[in-house]
Amino acid sequence: MNLRPFHVDLHIHSKYSGATSQRMDIETIAQQAKLKGLAIIGTGDVFHPVWFESIKKSLSKIDEGTFEHSRYGTRFVLSTEVEDKDRVHHLIFFPSVSAVESVREVFAKHSREIDLDGRATLSIPATEIADVAVEHGCLVGPSHAFTPWTSMYKEFDSIGDCYKDSVGKVSFLELGLSADTDLADRISELSEITFISCSDAHSPWPDKLGREFNRMELDDATWEEVVKAIRREGGRRISLNVGFDPRLGKYHLTACSQCFKQFGFDEAKKLNWKCDIDGGWVKKGVIDRVNELADFPEPRHPPHRPPYLKIAPLAEVVALTISSPDPHSPEVSDVWQKLVRKFGNEIFVLVDAPLESLVESAGPRFAAVVKAFRERNLRVVAGGGGQYGRLELPGEFSNVLPSPSQRKLSEFGI
Template sequence: MILDIIAQQASFKGLTFVGTGDFLHPSWMKQVQAKLEIVEEGTFEHPRFGTRFILTVEVEDDRRVHHLIISPSISSAEGLYEEFSKHSKDINLDGRPSLNLSAPEIVEISRDHDCLVGPSHAFTPWTSIYKEFDSISSCYEDQVDKLAFLELGLSADTLMADRLMELESVPFLSNSDAHSPWPNKLGREFNRFELSRPVSSEMIESIREKKGISLNVGLDPKLGKYHMTACSKCYSQFLAKDAEKYGWRCKSCGGVVKKGVLDRVSELADFESPLHPDFRPDYLRIAPLSEVIALALGCSNPRSRKVRRTWNRLIEHFKDEITVLVDADLAEIEETSGPQVALIIGLFRKRQLDIDPGGGGRYGRLKIPEELIKAQRPGGQRTIAEFS
């Protein structure tokens, strides 16, 4: 995860802007300042690939809940570092430092430095707000009105989160925290903004004003690794009531069973089906292109050479992943990489692929629907037109 590679791979994905991550880490910030050019205060650009960056960091509070902070400038980031370093033992070591501060204290200090702050991956079962608390107000107390956003996380989407009444005035961010720079990890989730200029100050303003985010885009929550309640060792899935009965221990291997995001949302939900506030943008479900190609080619490994060859051909032709997944003409995809890939991308767009849902820390997997497998048997060939 070095800036040159992140910037290059972001352009293949189709991302204009990427969060720097880790802006409290002194040597990472040195890299940001050495490798990137300043477009204007708080907006950085990679000189070769043109990818822009905004200052972001995740921190852990004294209850092990994670919060995302977005900074408008280097001076705000430095001010925050100065303050937080008084309350952290690992701020110079860990990109996501642990702070000996409560959630309300973190919000207050961040806002004193003009930063936006909100809960990270809000529903995941390890280090999120809803793992630890039943409501945002019990976590953020008197600072709850100061939250700028809530990050949905890979295993949840707008349809799930808008079942909670307390989130009706909170903007959602669909970000994914990449730990490797390749397009099957970078930008698994992203936000589309309508801005007059692609700069950090406008992005921050539009989150603050709840009016610039025009689309949240992310994994189908079933592809997330904590969607279902499941064992964290052998990944057997359980109904929440059974898991509770067995004391959150796995019946087959004795491992710890983790409550899935779906069950957690259902527990907290005020509404049976989502109630979206007026400002809430649509949520578009996507998957990494390499996984869609792997499915089309019958490869189990989305990083295999065969998958990469097809991926390269598509990116050379269409420039970036999002275009291929969402916008490109299917006939043109067929010309570039064959009928099978075009067929699967068509099914993907119409949400006709099946998914084996993830849980317990294992990602969900895309599957070709049974009826299509039957249709593909000799004598049963069907054309793309019949499926798309």
Template sequence: MGEQYDSDLHLHSQYSGGTSPRMVIREIARGAAKKGLDLVGTGDILHPKWRRHVRRELVEDEYGLLKEPKTGVLFVPTVEVEDERRVHHLIILPSLDHAEELHGELSRYSDDIDAEGRPHLRMTGAELADLLKDHDCLFGPAHAFVPWTSVFKEYDSLRECYGSAMDRVDFVELGLSADSDYADRISELHEYTFLTCSDAHSPYPHRLGREFVRFELEEPSYDVLKAAIRRKPGGRVVLNVGLIPELGKYNRTACARCKRQFELEEAERLNWRCPECGGTIKKGVRDRVLELADLEKPKHPNHRPPYLRIIPLAEIIAKALGLSTITAKKVRAVWNSLVRRFGSEIDVLIETPIEEIAEVDERVAELLKSFREGTVNIRPGGGGEYGKIITEEESEREEPRSRKPVQRTLDELIGRG
């Protein structure tokens, strides 16, 4: 048996559009340590300035991964790229030298590879997959179901996207608005490892690691990580951890401007134009999965690990305290008290007994208990707006609403105890 590593393999640097200027290695490592992450992706590793920054800030550890010296957080080179059909793909690389080589090859197909952390490529997904055959990397579609820039926004199957290079696809990243139950209603996906990642644009714990993968690795090396994702001896995925899909900002079909939500048939009848504000209605992940599903219920293959649904701790604290913002001083104070006492946000969310959390704050403990038992109500997200936890009183007044499905405890999910 190897050691377990909580890992977030998809995030971005300050060189990607819409990201925080604090997305530098030191801040990412600090945020990862507070969250409880052991391994994170560098993001944006094809960008020359970011690659130089990574070389300065990280050192190679004894197993060949990169390490931030002060925190001990491990990094692996990663990048998200956009193809000519606006489909996003995630690439995981063994080293900075490999990233340098790949930059040289892909620069022939990109006008912004030296300016944008998430470069645009004049290639199809199939052409990209074919080019990567000669590189020792891991590759798969990023946030596969989102309605703007994903494989299932543009295609009805992976094969339509990757064609004869299908054997080059190592994983499917689910995205924040989907989970294993959603994806495993599509039998084509049963053969793939699912990755759950944050796609973080800031280093704060409510963004970084909001979705992560728990790997069991014989050693923390790229080769063993690759073995785990490809389901070969040496490593394995033991847990996917992510948001309740309804909390994702693209879960329901909704107007991208005013966020009004629609049933799929209504959106089609309106020709995808909002009658309230004239904005574009975007098809939600839930409805897209229903279109693609060839199974009435999810059928999980034997290799599929459990999926544990979580939510950022700051959101739980803010709701428990009756505050409207997760950055309020009172929220930070309770968050700091819990993390200092119990080790990390992940520890608080899924490992620490509720009675011990109650010693710090009974209100937070009560809400977290409801969350773990599956008795919280959710106002689903859509149109680019995240879903929200709502009280029983709010749920009676507001539509649409969704009750989080009951999930087993972590011990029950992984057969511990």
């Protein structure tokens, strides 16, 4: 047994889900995953007939539950998200093509649009979804558990209220972009459960795909190994949850869903969750929801909990350090490509590359921002109401004069 780290993103959507990029096809996902540095991706949307066919056609089977793109080497496991009768979203991971077919057959009886939308809506409760999934050898758990739409804690005050007698069948909880382990570990009922961090990407570009992911210690990039890591068996485990600073998420603070005005919890309550500017719905932020549910004022991490590393997409970090503020500009793209070509993939640049080599490739200002970020010193303007938060340079960098690349390293604390 030779356990080594693999980067795994288990929650994406294909082009057959609502509001997704037309480029969410297997080829592009496999290629972009490689550039990002992801070894294993959840296929998403396996109940969609056309998507399921293209999975079977374009990927080669490694074992019953593991599939590989021959050109890019990206591995896939079979996955989907479903919505239950209470509008709560769940993730399901499947051991085989035949398990997908059998579970689909059961769920099709409870869904009008299983053929139409990649994320099927079912008219059954969470309990039944967990029962059917586990009966067929799948893993199941709540998606983006804290968001103020379509999540477990939006609808219920506890995991037991959601899954009832079947709560023991839940094998993980997805943190979602607006939460991290520091927030989730303030809730005592979650101490035994494995947290996964996934991108929920709707487009394949590297600011979306793998924007959150798990570092898993596995013997090989296969379904069986992923299951063991989630169950924390045989030494396999998630050794790092990597994701957004929760303040960068769209629903971190309580805010109006129309004009994004942010409110304190008491203020929002007093206004009856209606914005005093435009009458829009005020969505309860994840931080306020966690405060309502929390048993502890500070996180109490159980011994098995891996650290949570906060990152942001490389394009956004690059944009912060050059004159172009737009992460999609050609200027940013040039630097992004240069870095990814040199270091092999985006995750390595963000998480692992030695700072000195980042200085050589993209200048001291870039290296200083990555350092600030690895050391949790980057300023974040929190998001809310559906608006993402944004990164800001820490005070000492924001006044840096032009030509930062000519300045000495020591000025940036490296």
